[in-house]
Every structure is written in C-alpha cells, then in structure tokens.
Amino acid sequence: MKRIVLFIATNLAVMLVLSVVLSVLGIARPGDGGLQLGNLLAYSLVIGFTGAIISLLMSKPMAKWSTGARVIDTPRDSTEQWLVSTVQRLSQRAGIGMPDVAIYDGEPNAFATGAFKDSALVAVSTGLLQSMNRDEVEAVLGHEVAHVANGDMVTMTLIQGVVNTFVVFLARVVGYFVDQALSGRRDSSDYRPGIGYTITTVVCELLFGLLASIIVAWFSRQREFRADAGAASLLGSSVPMQHALMRLGGMQPGALPQDMAASGITGGGGWSAMFSTHPSMEERIAALQRLPH
Numbered sequence: 001m002k003r004i005v006l007f008i009a010t011n012l013a014v015m016l017v018l019s020v021v022l023s024v025l026g027i028a029r030p031g032d033g034g035l036q037l038g039n040l041l042a043y044s045l046v047i048g049f050t051g052a053i054i055s056l057l058m059s060k061p062m063a064k065w066s067t068g069a070r071v072i073d074t075p076r077d078s079t080e081q082w083l084v085s086t087v088q089r090l091s092q093r094a095g096i097g098m099p100d101v102a103i104y105d106g107e108p109n110a111f112a113t114g115a116f117k118d119s120a121l122v123a124v125s126t127g128l129l130q131s132m133n134r135d136e137v138e139a140v141l142g143h144e145v146a147h148v149a150n151g152d153m154v155t156m157t158l159i160q161g162v163v164n165t166f167v168v169f170l171a172r173v174v175g176y177f178v179d180q181a182l183s184g185r186r187d188s189s190d191y192r193p194g195i196g197y198t199i200t201t202v203v204c205e206l207l208f209g210l211l212a213s214i215i216v217a218w219f220s221r222q223r224e225f226r227a228d229a230g231a232a233s234l235l236g237s238s239v240p241m242q243h244a245l246m247r248l249g250g251m252q253p254g255a256l257p258q259d260m261a262a263s264g265i266t267g268g269g270g271w272s273a274m275f276s277t278h279p280s281m282e283e284r285i286a287a288l289q290r291l292p293h
Contacts, residue, residue, distance in 0.1 A: 048165030069102035094149035112144035139240035146230025163212035175201035220277040249281035
C-alpha cells in the first residue's frame with residue numbers, strides 16, 4: 001500500500017505544481033483569442049515530458065526505497081560474490097559501465113532501472129535466487145543487462161512523454177470545440193472555458209490515456225523480446241534464457257511497485273494482453289527458439 005500511495009502522490013504533486021505554474025504563465029488552457037495552439041502545445045509538452053523525466057531521474061533511489069533492495073557493496077557470501085562478478089562480466093560484454101547490483105526480499109522477479117547506461121541498477125529477488133539454478137539466474141541477469149545496454153529506460157520515458165503530450169493536447173482541443181458547440185458561440189475573441197470544456201477534457205484524458213497505455217504496453221512488449229535476444233547473445237546461447245522463462249512460467253511472480261511493473265523480468269497477461277507490459281512466456285520462448293543457433 002505504501003508503494004501505491006507514494007506513486008500516486010508523486011504524480012499528483014508533479015501535475016499540480018505544473019498546472020499552477022503554467023496557469024500563472026497563461027498557457028494552461030484556452031483563453032482570450034480562443035484556442036491558442038502554440039501555447040497549448042507548449043503546455044502539453046511540459047506536462048507530457050516533465051513527469052516522465054522526473055520519474056526516470058528518480059528511478060534508482062525510488063526502486064531501492066520501494067522494494068527495500070540492498071546494494072551489494074561488499075559481498076557477504078559466495079552467492080553475492082557470484083552475482084556481482086556475473087553482472088560485471090555481462091556488463092563488460094555489453095559495453096556498459098558496471099551497474100549497482102542489489103538483492104531484495106520477495107517472490108521471483110528481477111528488474112533493471114536507472115537514467116544512464118553507465119550507472120544503472122540491476123536487482124534480483126531472494127525468491128528468484130532460491131528457485132533457479134545459476135545458469136537460469138545468469139540468463140535473467142543477462143536479460144536485465146541487455147535492457148540497460150539497449151537504453152530501454154530512456155526509450156520508454158520518451159515514448160511515455162510523447163503519448164502523454166498527445167493525450168493532454170488532444171483532450172483540450174476536443175474540449176474547446178465541444179464547449180464552443182454547447183455554448184453556441186461563433187466569436188472566439190472573448191472566449192472563456194466553461195463547464196463543457198472542463199468535463200470534456202477530463203473524459204477525453206481518461207479515454208485517450210487508455211488508448212495511450214495500449215501503445216506504451218506494445219512498445220514495452222517489443223523491448224522484452226529484444227532483451228531476451230540480448231541475453232541469448234551475451235550468453236552465447238538462447239537455451240539458458242528459454243529455461244529461465246520456462247521456470248518463471250511455472251511460478252507466481254513477485255509483484256513490483258506500480259511505477260516499476262514494466263521493469264520486471266515477468267509481467268501480467270491473459271485477458272489484459274493489450275495492456276500487458278510483457279509478452280506471454282510462450283511467445284517469448286518461441287521467439288528465442290527462432291533465433292539462429
């Protein structure tokens with residue numbers, strides 16, 4: 001519950017501050033002269049990208065806090081030593097700087113996060129370490145290192161920013177025209193937003209946001225395929241990754257905080273396939289089997 005409340009509160013705070021600042025600047029919504037597309041686009045870009053960029057820059061500390069992950073500064077045992085040395089070896093092969101390596105208590109899962117390739121964070125759960133052999137864990141680590149090497153965190157931030165911008169922009173354009181139609185105005189020189197604008201904008205943001213989440217989820221699923229293939233390349237074979245996915249397919253995956261769900265090694269599916277950030281295990285295994293040996 002603490003993780004969910006923090007996620008919601010952070011986003012609401014960012015939106016509130018931005019809305020107040022942009023309202024003071026006079027570019028928050030249509031005003032004198034009707035629909036001012038230049039101002040509206042500037043507002044939409046700021047709202048669309050600022051939250052996403054702030055989340056990216058805060059991703060490492062937030063991930064550590066929300067999962068309780070402990071970064072391995074000095075390995076306490078042979079398992080931790082193996083984890084650090086394995087991530088170091090994979091990172092060298094991938095051509096990136098050594099990420100922080102962390103362990104957190106929880107059911108089987110793993111994630112990578114961070115704004116920069118050379119200072120990322122790779123974390124695995126105790127459940128994953130306890131339920132997989134080392135070849136399978138190494139494949140999972142390869143998958144996460146591949147995410148970092150592919151720049152997936154930055155890519156998803158840019159995609160999220162773009163779709164957010166379109167959602168904010170289009171919702172207000174539709175709100176303006178609906179409000180004009182309801183009020184019967186034809187002269188926009190003295191236009192002031194009415195209740196029709198407010199209600200329509202809120203409804204459109206919800207609807208467009210739903211469509212945008214489908215687009216973002218599709219991109220996220222494609223990056224999972226690429227990270228699986230990246231792990232196969234780093235390990236020199238797709239077999240360990242296939243075995244790791246088969247193993248994960250028979251487990252109940254550990255839940256990650258809402259703002260990190262797309263970063264995990266596994267995610268939801270079923271009836272919500274369009275909104276899932278991860279393909280099904282069967283699709284991922286089939287894609288690995290098609291890779292050249």
